[in-house]
Amino acid sequence: MSAHALGRGPAPLRALRRPLGAVAGAWLALVVLAAVFAPVLSPYGYDIQALKEAYQPPSAAHWLGTDEFGRDLLTRLIFGARTSLSVSATAIAVSVFCGMVLGAAAAWFGGWFDRAVTVVVDLTWSFPEILIALILVAIIGPGTLGTMIAISVAYLAQFTRLTRAQILTLKGETFIEAARSLGASDGHILFRHLLPNALAPVLVSAMLATGDAIILEATLGFFGLGAQPPVPSWGGMMSAGSALVFKAPWVILFPGLTVAITVVAINLYGDALIAALDIRSRLRRAA
Amino acid sequence: MFSYLVRRVLMLVPVFLAVSVVIFSILHFIPGDPIDNLLKPGSSPTARAEMEVRYGLDRPLPVQYGIWLSKVVQGDLGTAIVARRPVADLIAQSLPHSLRLGGLALLFSTAVGVGLGITAALNRDRWPDRAVMGGVLMGSTLPSFWLGLILMLVFSVWLGWFPVSGARGWQSLVLPVLTIGLGGTALVARVTRVSMIEAAERDFVLLLHAKGLSPLRIQLRHVLRHALMPVVTILALRIGWILGGAVTVEVVFARPGLGTLLIKSLSQHDYPVVQACLLMLAMAVMLGTLLGDILQALMDPRVRAALA
Numbered sequence: 098m099s100a101h102a103l104g105r106g107p108a109p110l111r112a113l114r115r116p117l118g119a120v121a122g123a124w125l126a127l128v129v130l131a132a133v134f135a136p137v138l139s140p141y142g143y144d145i146q147a148l149k150e151a152y153q154p155p156s157a158a159h160w161l162g163t164d165e166f167g168r169d170l171l172t173r174l175i176f177g178a179r180t181s182l183s184v185s186a187t188a189i190a191v192s193v194f195c196g197m198v199l200g201a202a203a204a205w206f207g208g209w210f211d212r213a214v215t216v217v218v219d220l221t222w223s224f225p226e227i228l229i230a231l232i233l234v235a236i237i238g239p240g241t242l243g244t245m246i247a248i249s250v251a252y253l254a255q256f257t258r259l260t261r262a263q264i265l266t267l268k269g270e271t272f273i274e275a276a277r278s279l280g281a282s283d284g285h286i287l288f289r290h291l292l293p294n295a296l297a298p299v300l301v302s303a304m305l306a307t308g309d310a311i312i313l314e315a316t317l318g319f320f321g322l323g324a325q326p327p328v329p330s331w332g333g334m335m336s337a338g339s340a341l342v343f344k345a346p347w348v349i350l351f352p353g354l355t356v357a358i359t360v361v362a363i364n365l366y367g368d369a370l371i372a373a374l375d376i377r378s379r380l381r382r383a384a
Numbered sequence: 385m386f387s388y389l390v391r392r393v394l395m396l397v398p399v400f401l402a403v404s405v406v407i408f409s410i411l412h413f414i415p416g417d418p419i420d421n422l423l424k425p426g427s428s429p430t431a432r433a434e435m436e437v438r439y440g441l442d443r444p445l446p447v448q449y450g451i452w453l454s455k456v457v458q459g460d461l462g463t464a465i466v467a468r469r470p471v472a473d474l475i476a477q478s479l480p481h482s483l484r485l486g487g488l489a490l491l492f493s494t495a496v497g498v499g500l501g502i503t504a505a506l507n508r509d510r511w512p513d514r515a516v517m518g519g520v521l522m523g524s525t526l527p528s529f530w531l532g533l534i535l536m537l538v539f540s541v542w543l544g545w546f547p548v549s550g551a552r553g554w555q556s557l558v559l560p561v562l563t564i565g566l567g568g569t570a571l572v573a574r575v576t577r578v579s580m581i582e583a584a585e586r587d588f589v590l591l592l593h594a595k596g597l598s599p600l601r602i603q604l605r606h607v608l609r610h611a612l613m614p615v616v617t618i619l620a621l622r623i624g625w626i627l628g629g630a631v632t633v634e635v636v637f638a639r640p641g642l643g644t645l646l647i648k649s650l651s652q653h654d655y656p657v658v659q660a661c662l663l664m665l666a667m668a669v670m671l672g673t674l675l676g677d678i679l680q681a682l683m684d685p686r687v688r689a690a691l692a
Contacts, residue, residue, distance in 0.1 A: 223624070224624060228624065228631075228665055231650075231662070232407065235650060235662070315527050319527075320650075335533070339548065339638065342536050346541075349534075356530065360525040364525060
């Protein structure tokens with residue numbers, strides 16, 4: 098498809114021209130802004146306890162109610178966005194970087210290195226992310242750092258595999274042959290032609306993986322293995338679990354709803370981005 | 385086929401060794417010392433040394449690994465440090481609960497997922513398709529522990545239809561199975577839909593139309609059979625995912641099972657139990673992958689021919 102048929106401007110903006118992409122983009126912008134300006138926006142401090150006001154249902158003073166220590170839920174949700182988003186996004190960024198280096202090196206050098214990488218990747222690929230994450234958290238110990246490392250490693254196989262597949266396909270394209278016959282060096286071809294062309298699918302799948310990572314982070318937080326109190330995270334806010342379903346369902350309802358809407362928004366925006374970049378077939382081929 | 389089977393099973397050996405090294409190393413790296421939890425505060429260093437000898441923690445690591453592995457292969461998973469019982473007993477108690485939960489969830493997601501996938505594919509780009517795909521998006525993006533809590537809130541607390549937690553009777557299984565099953569359903573529905581649509585574009589379908597068969601008959605008798613292959617493979621591969629989901633959901637519904645045991649032992653720093661649980665889950669994943677490969681070879685004559 099020609100660029101003309103897809104419209105003008107950079108792809109992230111073109112994605113916003115689709116109705117679902119626009120709604121999703123608006124929600125994501127809202128969440129990110131809330132996380133960045135958390136101290137300005139939130140009505141209370143995230144660790145201010147008022148035991149007399151524990152378990153208050155949503156009201157004018159506390160829009161989303163209060164938790165077991167009487168802390169304002171909206172405030173903790175806004176500050177929780179900081180933890181959840183930064184942990185997930187940092188972890189995925191590390192994972193993408195390492196995955197691209199590994200995948201590109203494997204595809205470029207081939208031979209025993211490629212085979213070794215493929216074996217390890219296929220091995221971890223077959224394990225559910227939550228299981229890999231639990232094993233790693235068991236080794237590193239609970240907390241923000243442990244969660245980040247666990248998420249990075251859990252998704253490493255995906256990006257290594259995708260980058261490797263992209264580079265292998267691109268290596269056979271005519272424009273690479275043309276560059277080579279014009280006398281381009283190996284390094285030039287790898288860094289100026291292969292990697293830039295492989296970037297779009299990898300970045301889009303990184304975005305979608307960030308959504309999964311938010312769920313994984315929330316799950317670890319729910320188990321009490323994520324960010325440790327009093328630092329709020331979306332999963333940690335729900336760690337009291339079923340005990341609160343009777344007493345104060347809003348403590349469970351709102352953080353989970355925020356996670357769900359954010360992840361759906363990431364998926365919808367990612368979908369619009371895939372359409373805007375016209376890379377659906379390339380993503381499917383590599384899966 | 386037989387030589388393929390043997391090769392495929394032998395391939396599991398290095399995988400098992402690699403996984404066992406990782407799982408064993410938990411013992412070495414984990415922060416927090418179980419001996420500290422066991423000893424009374426102010427115990428003498430001699431008592432501590434005795435305890436270390438008793439659990440074999442004074443030997444060099446490779447030796448500890450060798451001893452551990454040979455015992456594991458013989459079914460001796462060690463003694464739980466907190467519960468002071470053989471780990472194998474604890475696993476034997478919880479495994480059936482997890483298997484029942486996982487098995488039912490697998491059945492549920494297969495039946496409902498394939499049904500929804502067919503409905504969506506037959507009504508491609510019309511409202512049933514959009515509805516199913518919308519549901520699929522929701523199903524694959526809701527955190528399963530949260531979905532469980534919400535189902536509990538609606539059906540147990542408000543409506544009072546099912547017990548809130550525990551493992552008494554079939555009623556206590558409904559919500560956990562639904563919670564795990566919905567995520568799997570989304571996946572199965574998506575794969576069924578895509579592979580039905582792709583299969584419908586093949587040449588042999590054109591021929592069947594030219595022969596004058598009714599479209600519905602073509603879809604259900606021929607396209608579906610063709611399309612189910614990737615679904616079966618995905619399902620077998622996802623056995624591990626279902627068990628992973630079971631971990632979370634068991635904790636939410638306070639059901640006895642591997643997941644509950646794993647999370648509890650993690651917080652108590654009871655390594656032998658943590659190792660055993662992770663080993664069981666990892667082995668389930670490996671067996672699932674094996675099953676997926678074998679099923680694929682059995683179902684696809686092309687794969688079979690390539691392997692012969």
